[in-house]
Amino acid sequence: MIHRVLATDLSAHVGETVQVSGWLHRRRELKRVTFLIIRDRTGLTQAVLPGAGEQEREQEQEQQQGEQPHGQRLHDIPEETVISFVGVVTANDQAPGGVELVAPAGGPQVEVLSSPAATPPLDIYRPTVTASLPTILDGSPVTLRHPHLSAPFQITAASVAGFRGALDALGFTEIHTPKIVGSATESGANVFALDWFGHPAYLAQSPQFFKQAMVGVFERVYETGPVFRAEPSDTARHLAQYTSLDAELGFIQDHRDVMAVVREALAGMVAAVAERAPAAVELLGVKLPTVPEKIPEIHFSEAMAMLGQDEPDLAPSDERTLSEWALREFGSEFLFVTGYPMTKRPFYTHAEPGRPQYSNSFDLLFRGLELITGGQRLHKYEDYVAALAARGESTEPYEGYLSAFRHGMPPHGGFALGLERWTMRLTEADNLRRTALFPRDLHRLTP
Amino acid sequence: MIHRVLATDLSAHVGETVQVSGWLHRRRELKRVTFLIIRDRTGLTQAVLPGAGEQEREQEQEQQQGEQPHGQRLHDIPEETVISFVGVVTANDQAPGGVELVAPAGGPQVEVLSSPAATPPLDIYRPTVTASLPTILDGSPVTLRHPHLSAPFQITAASVAGFRGALDALGFTEIHTPKIVGSATESGANVFALDWFGHPAYLAQSPQFFKQAMVGVFERVYETGPVFRAEPSDTARHLAQYTSLDAELGFIQDHRDVMAVVREALAGMVAAVAERAPAAVELLGVKLPTVPEKIPEIHFSEAMAMLGQDEPDLAPSDERTLSEWALREFGSEFLFVTGYPMTKRPFYTHAEPGRPQYSNSFDLLFRGLELITGGQRLHKYEDYVAALAARGESTEPYEGYLSAFRHGMPPHGGFALGLERWTMRLTEADNLRRTALFPRDLHRLTP
Structure with a gap:
C-alpha cells in the first residue's frame, strides 16, 4: 500500500515510491517533459512526466495493446483539479524543497479525485495577487x-x-x-x-x-x-x-x-x-x-x-x-x-x-x-x-x-x-x- | 512584601508568613477560636484566629492605646466577603490540604476587599446543593x-x-x-x-x-x-x-x-x-x-x-x-x-x-x-x-x-x-x- 506523503515531508522519502495528493496548482508543458505542480496543505510538489506528445504515443500504444489508458489525458486536466500522483521521490536542487516526483517505470499514475466545473476568479498559481478586494x-x-x-x-x-x-x-x-x-x-x-x-x-x-x-x-x-x-x-x-x-x-x-x-x-x-x-x-x-x-x-x-x-x-x-x-x-x-x-x-x-x-x-x-x-x-x-x-x-x-x-x-x-x-x-x-x-x-x- | 499564595500551593510554604486572598467561604466560631475558611480559585484554606471574645478584648485595648483597630471586626464579616488574610503557614493534619494559616504574633491581619450587599440565593459553603435548577x-x-x-x-x-x-x-x-x-x-x-x-x-x-x-x-x-x-x-x-x-x-x-x-x-x-x-x-x-x-x-x-x-x-x-x-x-x-x-x-x-x-x-x-x-x-x-x-x-x-x-x-x-x-x-x-x-x-x- 502506497501512503500519502505531504509536500514538506517528501525530502525524507528520497528513493521511495509515494503518493502526493492535492490540487493541480500549475501545469507547465515543455516539448519533451511536463511539470505538474501539486499543492497540498503544506506546500508545493513538483511532479515530472513525459511531455504531452510522449504521453499520447504511450497511450495509443497501450490502447492498441488492449490496455486501459492511465485515466484522463494529463494535458486535459485544468488547474485546481484534485489529483493523486504516485511517483518516485528524487533529489533535484532546482525543485521546490530540493526534491521532485518522477513518474515511475510503466508511466505516470495520476488519479483525478475531483474536476473543477469553472475557472477560478483569480489564478491561484500566480505568485502575486492583483485581483481587487471585492473579487477576492x-x-x-x-x-x-x-x-x-x-x-x-x-x-x-x-x-x-x-x-x-x-x-x-x-x-x-x-x-x-x-x-x-x-x-x-x-x-x-x-x-x-x-x-x-x-x-x-x-x-x-x-x-x-x-x-x-x-x-x-x-x-x-x-x-x-x-x-x-x-x-x-x-x-x-x-x-x-x-x-x-x-x-x-x-x-x-x-x-x-x-x-x-x-x-x-x-x-x-x-x-x-x-x-x-x-x-x-x-x-x-x-x-x-x-x-x-x-x-x-x-x-x-x-x-x-x-x-x-x-x-x-x-x-x-x-x-x-x-x-x-x-x-x-x-x-x-x-x-x-x-x-x-x-x-x-x-x-x-x-x-x-x-x-x-x-x-x-x-x-x-x-x-x-x-x-x-x-x-x-x-x-x-x-x-x-x-x-x-x-x-x-x-x-x-x-x-x-x-x-x-x-x-x-x-x-x-x-x-x-x-x-x-x-x-x-x-x-x-x-x-x-x-x-x-x-x-x-x-x-x-x-x- | 508579602505575596499572595494560592490554597493548593500553601503546603510548600510551611513556616512562612504569606497572604491568602479569596472569598470568606465559611466562618466557624468556637469559644476560644474562630476558623475562617477562605476559598480561592484553587480550593479552600483554613485560617485560625483567636475567638470573638479575644478579638474584642484586643481591639478595645488597642483603641485605648490610641491604635487603629484591625479593620472590621471579624465576627461581623458575612460569608462571601472578599478578604486577604496574612498568616503563618502551619502544618495541621486536620486542616484541608494538611496546612492552615495561623494569625501571626500581633494579631490577625485581615483586609476586607469587598463586602457583599446581599445573601446568596444558596449557601455556597454547604457540601451539597439542594437548590432547584431555576434558583441556580x-x-x-x-x-x-x-x-x-x-x-x-x-x-x-x-x-x-x-x-x-x-x-x-x-x-x-x-x-x-x-x-x-x-x-x-x-x-x-x-x-x-x-x-x-x-x-x-x-x-x-x-x-x-x-x-x-x-x-x-x-x-x-x-x-x-x-x-x-x-x-x-x-x-x-x-x-x-x-x-x-x-x-x-x-x-x-x-x-x-x-x-x-x-x-x-x-x-x-x-x-x-x-x-x-x-x-x-x-x-x-x-x-x-x-x-x-x-x-x-x-x-x-x-x-x-x-x-x-x-x-x-x-x-x-x-x-x-x-x-x-x-x-x-x-x-x-x-x-x-x-x-x-x-x-x-x-x-x-x-x-x-x-x-x-x-x-x-x-x-x-x-x-x-x-x-x-x-x-x-x-x-x-x-x-x-x-x-x-x-x-x-x-x-x-x-x-x-x-x-x-x-x-x-x-x-x-x-x-x-x-x-x-x-x-x-x-x-x-x-x-x-x-x-x-x-x-x-x-x-x-x-x-
Whole structure:
C-alpha cells in the first residue's frame, strides 16, 4: 500500500515510491517533459512526466495493446483539479524543497479525485495577487486557496493558540458565554436586534458582563469568540462580526496587573506565530515584533501634552504619532496609553485614585493602531449604583449583571484584543477584510 | 512584601508568613477560636484566629492605646466577603490540604476587599446543593461559586483544550467563521431571524458550509464556537445556543477516516480532563471513560435488526439499548452507529456505495446519548446539483456554498460534537443547563 506523503515531508522519502495528493496548482508543458505542480496543505510538489506528445504515443500504444489508458489525458486536466500522483521521490536542487516526483517505470499514475466545473476568479498559481478586494471576497471559497491569501489565517490560528497557552499557564479558565442578550446595555447603540421566540433580543457586543461575573467564580477567565457590532460605517478597520480575545482577572492592585497579563499574552502570541506558522511568516515577509519585558507606557495627560492638544480622546493620527515616539524612544512597537478620561470610558471603569477625571484604563497601540482596550473595573456594588446614577441610567436593565457585585467581588480588570486587527497589523494588510474569513459588514452578508 | 499564595500551593510554604486572598467561604466560631475558611480559585484554606471574645478584648485595648483597630471586626464579616488574610503557614493534619494559616504574633491581619450587599440565593459553603435548577440559573453570577456547580466548567475548559490539542497534532487549522448568514438554508427551520442593517439575516445553525469550503484551503480545519437553534421545545437536552466542536478534513477514503479522527479527538479530551481538571473530576466523582483504540461500530441496518424494528431513525431509548449492548459486548462506553438512511441526513451527505438508501454517515453514542454526528460529504459539484434537485430545492440560496465545489474539492467529511452534552454525560448531570454558562432557551434570556 502506497501512503500519502505531504509536500514538506517528501525530502525524507528520497528513493521511495509515494503518493502526493492535492490540487493541480500549475501545469507547465515543455516539448519533451511536463511539470505538474501539486499543492497540498503544506506546500508545493513538483511532479515530472513525459511531455504531452510522449504521453499520447504511450497511450495509443497501450490502447492498441488492449490496455486501459492511465485515466484522463494529463494535458486535459485544468488547474485546481484534485489529483493523486504516485511517483518516485528524487533529489533535484532546482525543485521546490530540493526534491521532485518522477513518474515511475510503466508511466505516470495520476488519479483525478475531483474536476473543477469553472475557472477560478483569480489564478491561484500566480505568485502575486492583483485581483481587487471585492473579487477576492466574493470568491473566497476558492480565492483563499491562494497561498498569499490563506497565510494570514495560519497566523491567526497560531496567535489564538499562543494567547490561550499563555493564559492557561497563568491559571486562567476558558469560558463560553451567551452571544444573545436580553437588553442592549453595554453601549446602547450599534446592536443587532433579534427575534427571540417572539421577544426582542440582541447580539452581544462583548462578553464583558459575563467575564466579570465569572471572576467571582474562577478569578481568571478568558474567552475567544465572536462579538457583533452593527457598525454603520464602512471603514477598512471595522467589521460587524469579529473575534474578540477577552480576558478578566481578579485580585489585582490596579490596571497595571492587567497590563502585565497583556504583555504575557502578546509574548505568547508572537512566540506561537514563530513556532506554528513559520511558512506563512516567510511567505508574507512578516516581521515579528519583539515584545519588551516591560512594554513602555504613557499617561493620557502626558500624551496630550506631548501632542500639544487638549482633547478627550486620541485620533488615529495621534495613535500613529505616539507609536512612532515609542519606537524612537524605547525601540518598542508596542505602547500602552493609560489613564484615558473617564468620560470616554464605559461606566464600569475604575477611576484613577486622586485624579478622578482620569481612569485606571489603557489602550495598547501596536504599530500605530489601537489593538487592545482594557482596565480596572469597579468591583463594589454601591460604586456601580453610583456610576449608573451619575450617568442618568437606571439600574434595572443591568440587574443580572449587578447581581454579581452584590455578593462580594474582588478588585479586578481585564482586556479585549481584536484578533483580526492583530493579524492585519502583523501582516501589514490594508484592510481588515483580508484577515477575516467571510467578513461581515454593512454591505456584505455572503458568501 | 508579602505575596499572595494560592490554597493548593500553601503546603510548600510551611513556616512562612504569606497572604491568602479569596472569598470568606465559611466562618466557624468556637469559644476560644474562630476558623475562617477562605476559598480561592484553587480550593479552600483554613485560617485560625483567636475567638470573638479575644478579638474584642484586643481591639478595645488597642483603641485605648490610641491604635487603629484591625479593620472590621471579624465576627461581623458575612460569608462571601472578599478578604486577604496574612498568616503563618502551619502544618495541621486536620486542616484541608494538611496546612492552615495561623494569625501571626500581633494579631490577625485581615483586609476586607469587598463586602457583599446581599445573601446568596444558596449557601455556597454547604457540601451539597439542594437548590432547584431555576434558583441556580437565576442566580448564576453567584450560585456558580459553589464548587460543585463550577466544577463542570473546569471539565469543559479542559475538554476543549484536549480537542484542540488532538486536532493540532493531526495538522488541522483552527478557523473562525461567520455566525450571521444571509439565507436560512441548512435546515430551513428553527433559525433565529435578525435585522441586518434593515435586511433579513439569520444566526448560523452550524459552521457546516464554511468548514467544508475551508477544506479547499487548509484541508483540515476545526472550529470551537457558538451555534444557534431556535428550538421550540423545552427539553433537558436542548439549548438555543450551544458550543459546537466542529472538524472537517479532506482526502479521506470514506467516513471511517473521519471516525478515526473522532477517536483521537475523544482520547485527547479525556486525557486533558484527567490532566487539567483533576480536582473537578474528584469533586464530582466523574468516572472518566476509556476510549478504545478502535471504537466499536454497528451499521444502522444491523442495529434495526437487533432492535427488531424497521424505522428510519433511532429513538432515544434505542440509543440507550445500543449503548448497553456495546458496553456488554465490547466493554466500550462509546459506539458508532453508521449508515443512517439518506432520508434522515442532510442533502450534502455522501451515500453508501452499493446501497444508496444508506449513507456514509455516523453518530457517536456515549453512555446512551448521541454526542457526535458526522460523515462523508458530497464533493463533486454535479452531485450537489443533483442532490438538491432530488429534494426539490433550488440551488440559488446555496450559490456561495456551491462555489467551493465548482473549483475542485477532495473527498472529505467531518463531524460536530456538542460540548455541553459531552460535559453533561461525563458529569452525569440531569440537565444540559448545568453545563452551559448562562444557558439560553425558549424561556431564558437572562442573566
